[in-house]
Amino acid sequence: MEYTIGNLARRVGYAVQTLRYFEQIGLMPEAPRTAGGQRRYGARELRRLLFIKHARELGFTLNAVRSLLALAAHPDAPCEAADAIAGAHLTEIDEKIGKLQAMREELARMVEACAGGLIAECRVIDVLADHGKCLHEAH
Amino acid sequence: MEYTIGNLARRVGYAVQTLRYFEQIGLMPEAPRTAGGQRRYGARELRRLLFIKHARELGFTLNAVRSLLALAAHPDAPCEAADAIAGAHLTEIDEKIGKLQAMREELARMVEACAGGLIAECRVIDVLADHGKCLHEAH
């Protein structure tokens, strides 16, 4: 039991409240307590938390992380389920990138076309007020 | 006063509750009511709502939309402020795209490297458990 919640949080790069939140939603196990009621953590918890952090940095939702953690706990099970989660997430990311690029294109066109005069002639406001002036039907 | 809230919502592609929400947060003006207390809308409100919808589709936050609407109401003012909002938004979108592409790359590498056997040999779980196995320090 080598870490206080603050030490663990600093080590992983999370806020203290976030660790308590993870415990509350059952993503982290209930931590053992000192006589005074403070949480103490060990190396296992550090590893688990690093896993969570890393998965979050790759954009997995907390629910996906929950599933991945459950899978990681069964080394002898087939890894199809893990692949499926990662594959679905990859697809989602590709969709998001696609939508953002469409937005980006339309926005860049607006901003470039604006001569910088009065609102009355502003391409930005103008295009927003009239979807018909967009290149693409659906952004 | 040609539209009920439901008609307006269908026309613009918003849920009825969303229009009430917009009124509540002051993004739409308080609509006039029938004797029985139901909201009725006209062409002005339709235009305003289409502007909001379009700006949202381009990824502007509701606060940004609020500012853009305020600017649109002053045709004789200079359009610098509108350009600034759009420019800042463009920058944010570029950052998001960059982050998503970094995620995408790392994820794709994991998924491809996984042979599809047991969890114990699964690249997906393996990489998640050890950030050191990533190409990039920061995703």
Add this chain to the structure above:
DNA sequence: GCTAACATCTACAGCGACTGTAGGTTCAAG
């Protein structure tokens, strides 16, 4: 005019993934 069906009303809770606050307690160093 009456009834049935549908639309609308208010007020509130819930989502995800945290962050921030208030008011109190525990711990470790000096």
Add this chain to the structure above:
DNA sequence: CTTGAACCTACAGTCGCTGTAGATGTTAGC
């Protein structure tokens, strides 16, 4: 033994909606 930092619980707030419950309004057909 005192001080001050770190910890505790419980709850509200963020954003942009969505969904619910229970009551009331509107409208078309008879």
